Amino acid sequence: MxxxxxxxxxxxxxxxxxxxxxxxxxxxxxxxxxxxxxxxxxxxxxxxxxxxxxxxxxxxxxxxxxxxxxxxxxxxxxxxxxxxxxxxxxxxxxxxxxxxxxxxxxxxxxxxxxxxxxxxxxxxxxxxxxxxxxxxxxxxxxxxxxxxxxxxxxxxxxxxxxxxxxxxxxxxxxxxxxxxxxxxxxxxxxxxxxxxxxxxxxxxxxxxxxxxxxxxxxxxxxxxxxxxxxxxxxxxxxxLRPMALDDLGLIPTLKKYLATIEEYNKLQINFTSLGRERRLESKYEVAIFRLIQEAVQNAVKHAEADSIDVKVELRNEKTRIVIKDDGKGFDPEVKKDKSFGLMGMRERVDMVNGELHIQSSPGQGTIVTIELPLNE
Known part of the structure; x- marks a missing residue:
């Protein structure tokens, strides 16, 4: 074998x-x-x-x-x-x-x-x-x-x-x-x-x-x-793959990515970074970037949001991510066919032993909360 x-x-x-x-x-x-x-x-x-x-x-x-x-x-x-x-x-x-x-x-x-x-x-x-x-x-x-x-x-x-x-x-x-x-x-x-x-x-x-x-x-x-x-x-x-993630690290790449999305889609994105800014292992930087990217894209394309708040808190042993939008929301209990976005997010969170929570209801926007352990 x-x-x-x-x-x-x-x-x-x-x-x-x-x-x-x-x-x-x-x-x-x-x-x-x-x-x-x-x-x-x-x-x-x-x-x-x-x-x-x-x-x-x-x-x-x-x-x-x-x-x-x-x-x-x-x-x-x-x-x-x-x-x-x-x-x-x-x-x-x-x-x-x-x-x-x-x-x-x-x-x-x-x-x-x-x-x-x-x-x-x-x-x-x-x-x-x-x-x-x-x-x-x-x-x-x-x-x-x-x-x-x-x-x-x-x-x-x-x-x-x-x-x-x-x-x-x-x-x-x-x-x-x-x-x-x-x-x-x-x-x-x-x-x-x-x-x-x-x-x-x-x-x-x-x-x-x-x-x-x-x-x-x-x-x-x-x-x-x-x-x-x-x-x-x-x-x-x-x-698909921002080279800046390898060169600059997670936080600068997120800032650049969110600024691009904000300008291109003519909406407001508020980004907040808490904790000491530092380089993480590649698997965590990629996972965090992809999770935020997917959540923001969902807010832009499906929720039709006008404002998005993204907060990343880097602690010593774990990181906490919150993405909040004022879009049209949805019922998380109702499973949609081919909902690959949410399925991909859950699988990526599971791969790094994290937790994913989604709060939403029709007309009330969406809050995505992600907690990932940093086993450095």
């Missing part, structure tokens, strides 16, 4: 290594795409200015051509009053202006074609960046299961029944995470990027019909939509 356990641990380590390498490669693809996007965007801005300049130059040359043609017509009608040299000069001037106009219009056409090519490439890069961000997020979920939920899994799986139940729980949690990611991406960045595609197709039409100034205004609006979509994608990935 020990040999089998060791083999399973080795397999999991290999899986973690492979998935980590894949995540790094996908991240590099996203970064390379962002770098190319920035370069193309700068070139696009330069081309737009050049097009505007060529349009003005072409219009000016066109006015000169009309004036020169009129002069040539007058000279032709009254050729007896002009010398052959005068007639030749007027003709050559008119011909030269027509050549300049033709070259200017041709250069403008080439720049327009390059502009259209760059805009198409930017749209493709947006799609590539979006896919890379989405894949990176999904891989982060897989790594989370492999490094946290599967860590030393053989120590807790003592029977075939336990293994089967554990596997079913993981599959169920994975499917729920995929559904959550799918909903967030569909409702957030996917909608924004679809809007970007529609709005970007209008830019050239606006340029032709209303002029360069209004087209530039529309491009700026499209740029804002792209920024918003990228913000949503990065927020989703941050929710």
């Amino acid at each position: 020990k040999s089998g356990n060791k083999e399973l641990d080795d397999i999991i380590k290999d899986m973690v290594s492979t998935v980590t390498n894949s995540k790094d490669e996908i991240f590099q693809i996203g970064e390379d795409s962002r770098g190319e996007y920035d370069k193309l965007h700068q070139e696009l801005e330069s081309i737009k200015h050049q097009v505007v300049g060529l349009i003005d130059k072409g219009d000016e040359i066109e006015r000169k051509v009309r004036s020169s043609r009129l002069r040539l017509s007058q000279v032709s009608k009254q050729f007896r009053q002009y010398s052959e040299e005068d007639i030749r000069k007027v003709y050559e001037q008119t011909h030269g202006l027509q050549m300049d106009l033709s070259m200017t219009r041709e250069k403008e056409k080439q720049l327009r074609e390059r502009r259209d090519e760059i805009e198409m490439r930017l749209r493709n890069l947006d799609a590539t960046i979006e896919r890379a961000e989405a894949l990176s997020g999904k891989i982060s979920v897989v790594l989370n299961y492999l490094t946290e939920d599967f860590k030393n899994v053989t120590q807790t799986l003592q029977s075939a029944k336990e293994k089967q139940e554990f596997g079913l729980q993981i599959i169920e949690a994975q499917e729920e995470e995929r559904r959550r990611l799918s909903r967030e991406i569909h409702d957030g960045p996917a909608q924004s990027l679809a809007n970007v595609m529609l709005r970007s197709d209008l830019v050239e039409r606006i340029f032709d019909e209303r002029g360069a100034e209004e087209a530039l205004v529309e491009m700026r609006n499209v740029r804002k939509l792209v920024r918003s979509a990228l913000y949503d994608v990065r927020r989703i990935i941050y929710d």
Whole structure:
């Protein structure tokens, strides 16, 4: 049995290594795409200015051509009053202006074609960046299961029944995470990027019909939509695994996370930290962060709260967490189908031998109280 356990641990380590390498490669693809996007965007801005300049130059040359043609017509009608040299000069001037106009219009056409090519490439890069961000997020979920939920899994799986139940729980949690990611991406960045595609197709039409100034205004609006979509994608990935938790610790990461949620959802979140701020074991920091994250997300999405109070009290032997919201509340005694959020919270609390209490009733908000022992 020990040999089998060791083999399973080795397999999991290999899986973690492979998935980590894949995540790094996908991240590099996203970064390379962002770098190319920035370069193309700068070139696009330069081309737009050049097009505007060529349009003005072409219009000016066109006015000169009309004036020169009129002069040539007058000279032709009254050729007896002009010398052959005068007639030749007027003709050559008119011909030269027509050549300049033709070259200017041709250069403008080439720049327009390059502009259209760059805009198409930017749209493709947006799609590539979006896919890379989405894949990176999904891989982060897989790594989370492999490094946290599967860590030393053989120590807790003592029977075939336990293994089967554990596997079913993981599959169920994975499917729920995929559904959550799918909903967030569909409702957030996917909608924004679809809007970007529609709005970007209008830019050239606006340029032709209303002029360069209004087209530039529309491009700026499209740029804002792209920024918003990228913000949503990065927020989703941050929710999956904030790197600041490893670098800064629990309290600073919570402050940053709650500030982001407060700003993005336009609500009020009051955070209070009591006790000596210090680093905890990784399993406790991850557990506390995930529990607060799940409770806050429930308050935002399901309870539709306007105000949330989060209090974390770090004592020597245990920590006490209270999340209170003014949302629509619910009846804790009534079990809902697929209530994975609360089920996941209870399982995570049980894993660290803690206690979870939920006080709520319809229309009265919700208070989630969590107590975890710190066996340091």
